[in-house]
Amino acid sequence: MTAVQRRWLFLAGMAILAGFYLWGLTELPGFGNYPGPYGFVINRIAVAQTNATGVVSAVNFEYRGFDTVGEEFILFIAAIGVATVLRQLRNERTHESAGHEGLGAGSAETTDAVRLATLVFVGPAVLVGWFLGSHAQTSPSGGFQGGVVLATAFVLIYLAGEFLVFRRFSPIDLVDSVGAVGAGGFAAVGITAVALGLPYLTNFLGLGTVPGAVSSSGTIALISFFVGIEVAAAFVLIVGELLEQTLLVQRGGR
Amino acid sequence: MTGALAAASHVAAITTPFSVPPALMDTLQVVILVLVAAGATMVVLTRQPARQAIALSAYGLLLALMFLAFQAPDVTLSELTVGAVALPLLLMLTLAKVRKRE
Numbered sequence: 305m306t307a308v309q310r311r312w313l314f315l316a317g318m319a320i321l322a323g324f325y326l327w328g329l330t331e332l333p334g335f336g337n338y339p340g341p342y343g344f345v346i347n348r349i350a351v352a353q354t355n356a357t358g359v360v361s362a363v364n365f366e367y368r369g370f371d372t373v374g375e376e377f378i379l380f381i382a383a384i385g386v387a388t389v390l391r392q393l394r395n396e397r398t399h400e401s402a403g404h405e406g407l408g409a410g411s412a413e414t415t416d417a418v419r420l421a422t423l424v425f426v427g428p429a430v431l432v433g434w435f436l437g438s439h440a441q442t443s444p445s446g447g448f449q450g451g452v453v454l455a456t457a458f459v460l461i462y463l464a465g466e467f468l469v470f471r472r473f474s475p476i477d478l479v480d481s482v483g484a485v486g487a488g489g490f491a492a493v494g495i496t497a498v499a500l501g502l503p504y505l506t507n508f509l510g511l512g513t514v515p516g517a518v519s520s521s522g523t524i525a526l527i528s529f530f531v532g533i534e535v536a537a538a539f540v541l542i543v544g545e546l547l548e549q550t551l552l553v554q555r556g557g558r
Numbered sequence: 559m560t561g562a563l564a565a566a567s568h569v570a571a572i573t574t575p576f577s578v579p580p581a582l583m584d585t586l587q588v589v590i591l592v593l594v595a596a597g598a599t600m601v602v603l604t605r606q607p608a609r610q611a612i613a614l615s616a617y618g619l620l621l622a623l624m625f626l627a628f629q630a631p632d633v634t635l636s637e638l639t640v641g642a643v644a645l646p647l648l649l650m651l652t653l654a655k656v657r658k659r660e
Contacts, residue, residue, distance in 0.1 A: 360632040436635065444631035452639035459647060539644065546651040550658060 354441075355511040356521035361440035365527040369505040373490055376531060380487040383538035387480075390545040414465035422464040429457035437532030441521035447528040451535025458540050467551055471544070479541045486534025493523050493530070583627070590624045597621075611649040618642030 305313075333339065346363060356362040364372050414422075436443075437450025462470040494505040502508055505523075512520030519525075578586070597617040604610040618641030625633040 358632075445635055446632065449632075449635040449639050452644055456639070456643060542648070543651065546648065546655065550651060550655040 351515050354507065354521050354524060355513075355515045355517075356441040356524050357516040358439070358441050358443050358445070360444055361446050361524055361528060362521070364446065365440065365524045365531075366505075366507055369494070369527065372527075372531070373494065373505070376487055376490050376534060379538055380483065380534060383483065383541050386542050387545050390549050414463075419464040419466075422460045426457050426460050429453055429460060433457065433532075433536070437528060438525070439518065440528030441525045442516050442518060447531030447533075448535050450528075451532040451537075452539055454532065454536040455539035455543070459543055462543075462547060467547060470547070474540045474544055476541070476544065479537050479544065483534050483537030483541060486530045486532070486537060489530035490527055490534070493527055497523075586627050590620070590627045594620050594624050607653055608650065611646045611653065614649070615642050615646040618645065 346359065346367065350359045350362045350367075351357055354362045354366055356366070433450045433452075433454030433456070435450070436445035436453055437447045440446035440450075458470060458474050461473060497506040497508045498504050500506075500508050507522040507524065509522030509526065511522050514520060594617075597613075597620040601610060601613045601617050604613045618637060621641055622634045622637040625631075625637055
């Protein structure tokens with residue numbers, strides 16, 4: 305097929321695609337149009353039913369909690385999968401037994417300014433991550449966002465050029481276990497409800513008396529906490545494996 | 559844009575001292591949509607992978623602002639953490655790994 309023929313074939317395909325696309329656009333509902341009653345119903349009853357003013361969290365961890373269990377395990381398994389693949393690669397190449405020496409302070413040739421600027425943010429990152437993860441019931445945050453921010457604190461330690469410190473703070477076995485506790489904790493909250501004779505993931509804890517209080521909303525806060533530590537562990541695990549691949553495995557290799 | 563106002567009228571409007579007038583909100587939404595389109599184009603046109611990862615981070619920030627303008631603060635937080643930080647970081651690490659092999 306010549307270049308000219310290819311171009312005509314492309315243009316014809318483009319024209320057909322554009323036609324269908326524009327046709328589809330004409331049938332779209334108006335901007336901001338929301339036909340279903342579900343959202344309006346939730347908006348009206350969620351705070352009264354759960355005492356959670358973070359209604360998104362109430363939906364994620366209560367009304368659609370079963371969906372979120374599935375999502376959490378998707379993340380868990382994805383992280384395990386990445387770690388497994390990377391570890392296999394490492395085994396293939398560490399025969400040269402890459403030394404750990406020189407991977408401490410300054411190995412990434414970070415200047416003092418960079419180290420200071422990154423290490424200064426470690427504390428705030430832990431604080432913000434913890435805040436986000438523990439305030440799902442009162443704000444639009446939640447365990448997912450909080451977990452990623454928490455993990456960022458560990459990554460900041462690495463960015464400061466302290467890979468060995470990063471490893472010491474996040475040994476793989478510990479990170480694995482924390483991740484498993486997070487994923488399992490979520491499922492266990494559901495099973496506890498079953499053990500109490502309630503449907504799976506029923507909110508069996510006290511809802512508190514004041515909507516919007518941090519201590520309110522029962523299992524929503526608990527589940528958010530478990531999601532937070534699971535997400536943080538998964539992220540630290542993936543970053544740690546990638547770092548190990550980058551920094552250690554190739555050192556003795558070539 | 560009028561559709562959004564019509565739909566919003568189903569919900570009782572809550573006015574606070576920090577409320578933004580609907581007309582201004584519509585303008586903000588249009589501006590941020592244009593910026594997002596420009597940002598996406600910028601990412602695609604950046605051909606060097608390391609720079610592209612940084613451009614992607616900036617684009618993630620734009621997307622986060624867009625979600626905020628469309629009243630989805632929870633998605634804003636997710637996009638900030640994942641789109642603007644986590645994804646570019648993983649890309650950079652992968653690039654570092656690939657380059658070392660060469």
